[in-house]
Each structure stands twice: as C-alpha cells, then as structure tokens.
Amino acid sequence: MTNPQVTIVVVPRERFSYTRQSLESIYEYTTVPFKLIYVDGNSPAKVQQYLQEQAQEKNFELVRTDYYLSPNHARNMGLAKVSTKYVVFLDNDVIVSPNWLEALVQCAEETGATVIGPLMCHEEPVHEVVHCAGGETHIIVDATGRRRLREKMYKQGHQVADLLPKMQRTQTELCEFHCMFVRTQIFERLGMFDERILNSKEHLDFCMNVIQAGETVYFEPASVITYVPMVPLKWTDLHFYMLRWSDAWELASLSRLREKWGLAEDGYFQHKYKSLGWRRRDTILSPIIRKFTFGIKNQLLEKILMFGLLAPVEKLLNRYLTSSYAKKHLKSHSTDSPKLLGELAETAVLHS
Numbered sequence: 001m002t003n004p005q006v007t008i009v010v011v012p013r014e015r016f017s018y019t020r021q022s023l024e025s026i027y028e029y030t031t032v033p034f035k036l037i038y039v040d041g042n043s044p045a046k047v048q049q050y051l052q053e054q055a056q057e058k059n060f061e062l063v064r065t066d067y068y069l070s071p072n073h074a075r076n077m078g079l080a081k082v083s084t085k086y087v088v089f090l091d092n093d094v095i096v097s098p099n100w101l102e103a104l105v106q107c108a109e110e111t112g113a114t115v116i117g118p119l120m121c122h123e124e125p126v127h128e129v130v131h132c133a134g135g136e137t138h139i140i141v142d143a144t145g146r147r148r149l150r151e152k153m154y155k156q157g158h159q160v161a162d163l164l165p166k167m168q169r170t171q172t173e174l175c176e177f178h179c180m181f182v183r184t185q186i187f188e189r190l191g192m193f194d195e196r197i198l199n200s201k202e203h204l205d206f207c208m209n210v211i212q213a214g215e216t217v218y219f220e221p222a223s224v225i226t227y228v229p230m231v232p233l234k235w236t237d238l239h240f241y242m243l244r245w246s247d248a249w250e251l252a253s254l255s256r257l258r259e260k261w262g263l264a265e266d267g268y269f270q271h272k273y274k275s276l277g278w279r280r281r282d283t284i285l286s287p288i289i290r291k292f293t294f295g296i297k298n299q300l301l302e303k304i305l306m307f308g309l310l311a312p313v314e315k316l317l318n319r320y321l322t323s324s325y326a327k328k329h330l331k332s333h334s335t336d337s338p339k340l341l342g343e344l345a346e347t348a349v350l351h352s
Helices: 019-029 045-058 071-079 100-111 160-166 186-190 202-212 235-244 247-261 267-274 278-292 299-333 337-347
Strands: 006-011 034-041 061-065 086-091 094-096 115-122 130-132 135-141 147-153 170-172 179-183 217-227
Touching (some): 006 019, 006 071, 006 100, 019 045, 034 071, 045 061, 071 086, 100 115, 100 179, 100 217, 115 160, 115 202, 135 202, 160 217, 179 186, 186 202, 202 217, 235 299, 247 267, 247 299, 278 299
Parallel strands (some): 006 034
Antiparallel strands (some): 086 179, 094 217, 115 130, 135 147, 170 217
16 A cells, blocks of 8 residues: 555454454455554464465564563554554454544544544444543542542443444543554654553553643544453463463552552552452453353352462462563563563562
8 A cells, every 4th residue: 555644553462363353354444545563472373374374465564473472562563663654553352443544544634633542342243332432541639649540431331322423523531552543753752652561551651641741632433443352262362361461460560650650559559459360360260160160150159169269279370470471581672671570570479
C-alpha cells in the first residue's frame, strides 16, 4: 500500500490461539493504506508458521523472539520500527470492524488528538457488549495531602445497540491498549513505553503522561473493536498466560506506578493486592474445578478445591515460572534489569 499514514503494531496480550481470527479481521476490514509490524513473542510452532506464511504473503514485517514478552517491551520493539505519522497498538486477540481505522484517522485529523480510543467491546458475539467507552485516570490529592489514583471506565457491560446511537466523539482521559491510536510525534517528548510496568495499568501511565504533557485523549465511538478472552485456555497458551498475569509481575507493576506518580498505598492498591491471581483462578483453575465437580454447583466444595488445594499449588508454580523467566531473559533486554530483577525477587514472596 502506497504512502500510508498509519502503522499498525500488533503485540501479544495473553495468549496466541486467537492469532488467525484477529489478523484476518485486520485485513478484511481495514481499507485505508497501512503498514503492519507484527511482534511475535515466542508463539507455538503452528502459530509461528502461520505468521511467517502471512508475513510473506501480505508483505508485513514480522518481529519474533524466542521468549515471552511483557506488553510494553513488545510495543517498544514495534515502535522502534515505526516511521509513519500515526501508530495503532493492537492486541493479538481483537476483532476490528468496518471503518475502524478510517474513523480513528478522521478523529485525529479533525481534533488534533494525540491519543484516541475506540468503542471497545469484549467477548463473543463481537461488537455487542461495551468494555470501555472512555473514562477517567488522574491523580487526586486528598485532605491529608496524599496523592491517590482515580480510575474509571465508562459504560462497561452496557449493550452497544442501546448506547451507540447516542454516543458522540468526546475528549476523555482513558484509553486501553486493546486498541490505542497514537500520534507518533509524542514519543519524541515522552520517550518509549515504561518497561518496568510489566503487565498492569500501563495504559493509565501512558495516558496520564500524555495529558501531563498538555496533549489530548479522545474517545471515538465510530470505531468499534472487540477483544475476545478465552475460557478455558488452550494448553499452548498456559505458560504465557501464567507469566503474563503472574503475581510478581503484577506487584512490580503496581510498585512502579506508585513510585513513579508518588501515590499513596491506599484502598485502591490494597484491593489489587488482595485480588492477586484472580485472572489465573478464573481462567485456569475454575474450569478444572468444574470438571472435578461434573458441573454441579457447590460453593463450599468449590472454595475448598480452589483455596485449599489448587490455588496454593498454582502459586508455587507461578513463582517458579516468574523466577526462571527473570533469570533467563530480563537481563538480556531490560535497561533497568538489576533493579527490576531485585524487585521481582522481593515481590515473589510478598502477599503470598
């Protein structure tokens, strides 16, 4: 495609088994010229082969590593190769819709926005249930002088059919990385994404940085995109998923966010600590329990199996996977590797 203004950078979110459906939707529903940089962080052999074939056939750039990638590390790898006016960061488990990119480009041209988020939906059937329609992310200073984080996503769980006719483009504060459209020039001022935020709230950090720099974030409902989580996971996704949502990565990310923005360790963070591992419990352990109980609902038995048996074993395995990854791979790519490795070693034993 000639003279594209936009580069699409696709990165792994939490699994690889939705790669084909997501990539096919990009080529089916994107009609404006674009470049594509696909970052493949150690996908299984069949997915790797598929991506290599598609890269050759469709002439996009494929960047692969033989180890799993944290989201911001993957985005930085793609961003380093971007030379267009705009860049769109997409997770590898999203389905786009007709006019999705045209609407984002038009919004950028008409408003001068630096960051734009679409109407983000979740789950199949696609484009039916709202996940995020803009939101809030900023620092509040309370009466005692503590700096506290305000985070809120608008309209989550509402039906798209009910809301979309009434929705209008508007300035907002929050856009998630399932799909984030960015004016590339901002990175000359802000630098690359913070790789010490390993797995959580990196979108809040980036959006607050953009707003602090005096630039704007917009919500554009004419662009509709859905991310598709999967329960249960395929076996080939388990290792990456467990690392991606590990306790140590979560704690290190929250610690970095607090340190960077001078935030109090208030109820917001206490809630995050108490809920550590909820994604792994819901996505990996709960389907196992349903098999043990033959689908019969028994809350007491489910609680005993979850917290008395499976969760403690899974936590030990999760700690082992995180520690092994840190020793093998973080030293090779992180500019803050000594400090980051120390944080991971410390957080691996916290809140257990």
